[in-house]
Amino acid sequence: MSNASETIQKRSSYRLPTHRGERIRLAPHQMSPDPKDKDAVRRWLEERxxxxxxxxxxxxxxxxxxxxxxxxxxxxxxxxxxxxxxxxxxxxxxxxxxxxxxxxxxxxxxxxxxxxxxxxxxxxxxxxxxxxxxxxxxxxxxxxxxxxxxxxxxxxxxxxxxxxxxxxxxxxxxxxxxxxxxxxxxxxxxxxxxxxxxxxxxxxxxxxxxxxxxxxxxxxxxxxxxxxxxxxxxxxxxxxxxxxTVGQVIGDLPVVEAGVRDEVQGYKGPPESVLGRLLRKGLTHPESQLIRDHVTRSVRPDDAEIYKLLKPGGTYMDVPEHLRRYRSDTFSDKYLRLSFEDLSRTITAHIAKDGYWYIHPREDRTLSIREAARIQTFPDRFRFAGQPSNRYRQIGNAVPPLLxxxxxxxxxxxxxxxxxxxxTTGRQPKSVGHLRDNLSRWFGQSKRDFPWRRLRLSPWQILLLEMCLHRTKAEQVARVADKLLSLGETPDSFLSNSRDLAPVLSSLGLHWRSVNLASAAEFVRDRLAGEVPDNWQELTAIPGVGDYIASAVLCFAFGRPSVLMDTNTVRIARRLLGSSDQPNWQLRLALHKLAGPRGADVEWNQALLDLGALVCTARAPKCGECPIRAYCKTGTEMS
DNA sequence: GTCCCGATGA
DNA sequence: TCATCGGGAC
Structure with missing residues (x-):
């Protein structure tokens, strides 16, 4: 008996019948005017x-x-x-x-x-x-x-x-x-x-x-x-x-079984936390005795067995082997039982599809609609229209009201x-213009000389070079540049001429790249009509092309200002800002700002790459020679 | 509505 | 390693 047939059997025997819940309809807010009555709207606006x-x-x-x-x-x-x-x-x-x-x-x-x-x-x-x-x-x-x-x-x-x-x-x-x-x-x-x-x-x-x-x-x-x-x-x-904590916002709600569809229920006791009290605020009598949307999904019998075994905080990894229906290598988090003492997983629109990420901390079921709303900090007076799955989706997509x-x-x-x-934050320092000027002047005198900087190249050749240059020393690539560029200006000519390229790349320890280059060439030839695209989405669809290469091609082949993020530029940004813990996107914004009004154009990016290779090196940076040392937190500290 | 599926960035 | 306002088939 194969695993596959076993799985299919489980599926068919436990699948739940489709159950459409009640479609809630809600009347507009009492104080809002009729949107079709222009005079009423005008009068109302005057008062707002x-x-x-x-x-x-x-x-x-x-x-x-x-x-x-x-x-x-x-x-x-x-x-x-x-x-x-x-x-x-x-x-x-x-x-x-x-x-x-x-x-x-x-x-x-x-x-x-x-x-x-x-x-x-x-x-x-x-x-x-x-x-x-x-x-x-x-x-x-x-x-x-x-x-x-x-x-x-x-x-x-x-x-x-x-x-x-x-x-x-x-x-x-x-x-x-x-x-x-x-x-x-x-x-x-x-x-x-x-x-x-x-x-x-x-x-x-x-x-x-x-x-x-x-x-x-x-x-x-x-x-x-x-x-x-x-x-x-x-x-x-x-x-x-x-x-x-999750307990603070849902701990006071009445216990319900899985598959309970009662749209209106009674509270069982007073709120148990400051946050719980806040979420019950504004309920008007007699509504204050009633709780809405505390409806739950049905649970498959095999899932129920799993839920019983999961402790708060437990995940798919804690499910015994014989009860697992999914691959555990990629779905280690297929199930998650929330904990009263901890934060919840993010309530996303996915909760409208299944509740496996949102198993109730104590009860053997997934979160009710009201519990999801509570974790998003919607107050109980806030009502949701539509069928259950639609209400879940609205809740998952919302900005949490307290945030x-x-x-x-x-x-x-x-x-x-x-x-x-x-x-005040976020303003450009007055000195930014000078930073760019200093860097440009230095670049004019000290820039590295590479074959690809002297020649006028086709977008395909630029893509090819950038695929080789990424995470590789430029001098290394320079040694094979003539060979690479002689293969022609199109992926077509590359593919018909590249038979003896592999040994050349292998000699430089770049063997795996010849495979990458070939599949990129085939992709551009077959799927993109031989044209290297000038937009990020299509570029990154090319096998082997990630953020860096896509941005580099946009800049160097199509003249589009783009902030290049590689180990060199990231290192420079971190040193300039004197911080090690900033996420990449903040460093990118910082570099974009520092590039000044002209933006991160070809000159800016080449200058930064050269600065990283020649001056602002990973080990033993030559701060004494650095043209932008005056603007650098790290460089000034080191003096 | 229910079940199953996976790459990506920090 | 962790976490993800996700998506398609049925």
Missing amino acids: PRPWAIDLFCGAGGLSLGLEEEGFSVVAAADADQVATETHAANIHGLTWTGDLSDPSEFIRQLDDWGIEEVDLLAGGPPCQPFSTAGMSKIGDLVRRGDRSPRDERADLWRSFFAIVDRLNPRAMLFENVPNFAQAQGGALLIALLDELKGRGYGAHVEVLEAWRYRVPQHRSRLFVIGIAEEGNFEWPKPIKGRP ASAIASAVKDALEDRIPVAG
């Missing part, structure tokens, strides 16, 4: 206190709720998902619009209709699946197999932001996304966003915040970009003391100009 905010890609309204709690009037919100806007309209005192924001003109027309001509804050988080780590894995896989175009239109949604920014001229802008947004397109997307902001006179601030530092009991971290008009002052919210509150409060302070000038 400042500051005003608009929430784009609002979803259920986690961000809106935080803004509202901190005193913003969320006068309008937009999202493509009708059920999410139904939730938003029911819970947030404001106008809601359902529609596609990839073309913002329709929403702008609606704003005109309502008479909303300017707001204080434009906020929102475009869909992040294209940027998230989990999404990248799947999308990358599909692109490589040719099942999907490498361009993901959703990645362009943030551009809609600026069409609306230009229409409303907000005093502040808030952009929320997954941390991986900082890596998207080799970091170029974030840099483009910041440049768009600066071009409009906003001071731009970027940070990745961990939700648990703001009372949200999850590992969730999110990237925020804040733009403040006229370079006004802004300070990130200070973390709140202590570490919240939203923290940010909202910081933005409000900035709008009211309550930040001391000394706290």
